[in-house]
Amino acid sequence: MIQFENVSLEYDPGRFAVRDVSFRIPSGAFTFLTGHSGAGKSSLLQLIARLVKPTAGSIKVGGIDFSNLKARHEPALRQQMGLVFQDNQLLYDRNVFDNIALPLVIGGYKYDDIKKRVSAALDRVGLAHKALDGPLSLSGGEQQRVGIARAVVARPKLLLADEPTGNLDADISADIMKLLMQFNSSGVTVLVATHDSGLLNNFDFPKLTIKQGRLVDVHPGTRQGSAARSRQAYTE
Amino acid sequence: MQKKVASRAAKPVNASARKGSAAGKQWTYGKRGYALAQSLRQFTQRKFSSLVTLAVLGITLALPALFLFSAQAVQQLASQNIDDESLTLYLRLEIADLDGAALAQTLLGKPGIQKTRFISRDEALATFQAKTDIGNALEALGDNPLPAAIVVYPVKQQADATAIKRLSKQLLALPQVQRVQYDLRWVQRLQAAVRLIQSVGWILAGFLTLTALLVIGNTIRLELLRRQPELDVAKLLGAGTSFLHRPLLYTGALYGFLGGLVGSSLAMYAFSKIKTPADQLSHLYSSTFQLQMPSASQFLTFLVVATVLGWLGAFITLYSPSRKLISPRRTGM
Numbered sequence: 001m002i003q004f005e006n007v008s009l010e011y012d013p014g015r016f017a018v019r020d021v022s023f024r025i026p027s028g029a030f031t032f033l034t035g036h037s038g039a040g041k042s043s044l045l046q047l048i049a050r051l052v053k054p055t056a057g058s059i060k061v062g063g064i065d066f067s068n069l070k071a072r073h074e075p076a077l078r079q080q081m082g083l084v085f086q087d088n089q090l091l092y093d094r095n096v097f098d099n100i101a102l103p104l105v106i107g108g109y110k111y112d113d114i115k116k117r118v119s120a121a122l123d124r125v126g127l128a129h130k131a132l133d134g135p136l137s138l139s140g141g142e143q144q145r146v147g148i149a150r151a152v153v154a155r156p157k158l159l160l161a162d163e164p165t166g167n168l169d170a171d172i173s174a175d176i177m178k179l180l181m182q183f184n185s186s187g188v189t190v191l192v193a194t195h196d197s198g199l200l201n202n203f204d205f206p207k208l209t210i211k212q213g214r215l216v217d218v219h220p221g222t223r224q225g226s227a228a229r230s231r232q233a234y235t236e
Numbered sequence: 237m238q239k240k241v242a243s244r245a246a247k248p249v250n251a252s253a254r255k256g257s258a259a260g261k262q263w264t265y266g267k268r269g270y271a272l273a274q275s276l277r278q279f280t281q282r283k284f285s286s287l288v289t290l291a292v293l294g295i296t297l298a299l300p301a302l303f304l305f306s307a308q309a310v311q312q313l314a315s316q317n318i319d320d321e322s323l324t325l326y327l328r329l330e331i332a333d334l335d336g337a338a339l340a341q342t343l344l345g346k347p348g349i350q351k352t353r354f355i356s357r358d359e360a361l362a363t364f365q366a367k368t369d370i371g372n373a374l375e376a377l378g379d380n381p382l383p384a385a386i387v388v389y390p391v392k393q394q395a396d397a398t399a400i401k402r403l404s405k406q407l408l409a410l411p412q413v414q415r416v417q418y419d420l421r422w423v424q425r426l427q428a429a430v431r432l433i434q435s436v437g438w439i440l441a442g443f444l445t446l447t448a449l450l451v452i453g454n455t456i457r458l459e460l461l462r463r464q465p466e467l468d469v470a471k472l473l474g475a476g477t478s479f480l481h482r483p484l485l486y487t488g489a490l491y492g493f494l495g496g497l498v499g500s501s502l503a504m505y506a507f508s509k510i511k512t513p514a515d516q517l518s519h520l521y522s523s524t525f526q527l528q529m530p531s532a533s534q535f536l537t538f539l540v541v542a543t544v545l546g547w548l549g550a551f552i553t554l555y556s557p558s559r560k561l562i563s564p565r566r567t568g569m
């Protein structure tokens with residue numbers, strides 16, 4: 001699903017956010033991406049979402065080679081990914097329903113389809129009763145669930161989550177984690193960047209560790225995502 | 237019918253009914269509808285600053301509107317052929333009406349003269365009385381002091397200034413004629429003045445149109461900053477340039493349209509105020525010129541132009557090379 005070959009991202013000459021990283025994440029996997037603050041986790045996710053371009057190396061996602069990707073095709077690519085952020089990036093000028101509907105409006109879905117899908121997504125994150133509320137009136141955990149609903153409403157094949165439990169306490173973090181696992185079990189490839197040790201210890205999924213931009217460890221994990229994986233699949 | 241009402245009343249207002257109504261109006265979920273809704277919301281959410289901007293635009297566009305509306309009439313005035321230019325021969329007081337009329341007839345046979353009209357002393361008095369207040373005062377004098385006159389219309393080919401001057405000299409040589417008067421110089425002056433006003437006006441209108449463009453561009457620039465969070469999020473969710481820019485283009489067009497509406501209303505008001513004096517002025521020069529209220533098509537044309545102008549102002553702002561598309565703001569990712 002995701003394939004990095006000798007990928008580097010250099011913001012200023014000599015300042016690498018990602019340095020010579022190679023790995024491969026198979027379809028259907030649930031993977032953690034970890035490392036200290038500033039290690040380059042967010043940068044790596046941005047590379048996958050094509051929000052930044054690598055300065056060296058090649059990236060393939062879902063069979064698409066980014067080196068041949070034209071700028072005007074980037075939006076369509078992004079529509080096939082779901083993005084979850086630590087600060088959830090909800091829009092406060094509209095209610096929960098319309099926040100979740102936005103990717104569908106962007107994708108040009110029909111009204112009836114939008115109604116159906118948003119309602120289904122709201123049901124899955126357990127917030128059907130909050131559809132008309134503004135995001136600001138929700139708790140942190142609820143806001144994060146809205147963010148997840150928005151990320152999955154267009155049924156992406158890949159879900160990228162950057163510190164999705166960053167500001168939340170342990171119980172709620174576990175709820176969010178379960179939601180992400182639910183989506184994974186329905187076939188979505190999930191990549192979660194986190195340094196939440198509680199999460200990493202309780203859910204022993206495959207784990208990529210980066211340090212100062214370099215991939216320093218690939219931990220196979222005892223749990224597997226929706227498809228059986230081996231260490232081989234990650235390093236190749 | 238009865239049954240229908242009953243069944244509707246029986247329908248429980250449950251959670252699922254509420255859920256179904258969570259979606260807003262259907263049109264706001266299409267790409268264009270969304271852009272329009274966003275753009276309209278901008279107006280309703282920030283009423284005061286929108287109104288101020290509209291007032292500025294309206295005032296700015298009022299003069300261009302006035303010029304567009306009056307362009308045709310003014311053009312007609314400026315280029316009006318002076319072929320219905322005339323010379324007035326005032327006859328000596330002792331010339332009898334019959335002799336005057338005969339002279340008018342004779343003159344008609346001369347080369348260069350197209351038409352003549354004899355105005356008797358009585359007719360002159362009557363016209364004068366009808367047109368002015370001092371007519372009655374004249375009557376009080378007892379004797380009609382006004383001379384008879386012959387209005388001479390030169391043929392078209394001889395209607396230029398030199399030909400008229402020459403003709404005037406010939407006519408003055410006639411024994412019956414006391415004085416020859418013609419307004420040629422006044423017409424020329426009027427036309428020169430109109431042409432000057434016309435070019436100054438077009439230049440002004442051009443500057444003001446440019447100003448409107450800049451005002452809209454600047455409004456869009458501010459709007460762009462204000463909406464940065466929404467644009468960043470939409471971009472992260474896979475929105476392309478057209479999706480990101482459409483609401484702003486609509487806002488520009490909407491400003492143009494509404495500004496045009498305000499501007500043309502102001503122009504119409506100004507029109508109604510200057511119509512009477514303008515017609516009076518033109519009458520003084522015995523011109524056929526008349527200020528027409530703008531037609532529906534002129535009005536519509538102006539609105540279309542203003543709308544396009546607004547759209548263009550937004551377009552230039554959005555696609556100017558100086559602007560980076562959407563800020564690569566750190567998004568927490």
Ligand SMILES: Nc1ncnc2c1ncn2[C@@H]1O[C@H](COP(=O)(O)OP(=O)(O)OP(=O)(O)O)[C@@H](O)[C@H]1O
Nearest residue numbers: 011016017035036037038039040041042043044569
């Ligand atoms: N837009 C940018 N311009 C310049 N340097 C950047 C930019 N984005 C990230 N960096 C640098 O790249 C390095 C990696 O940053 P990144 O945000 O990927 O780290 P991270 O692992 O996500 O950290 P955290 O856990 O704090 O979110 C850091 O040194 C950071 O300063």
Ligand SMILES: [Mg+2]
Nearest residue numbers: 041042568569
């Ligand atoms: Mg980060």
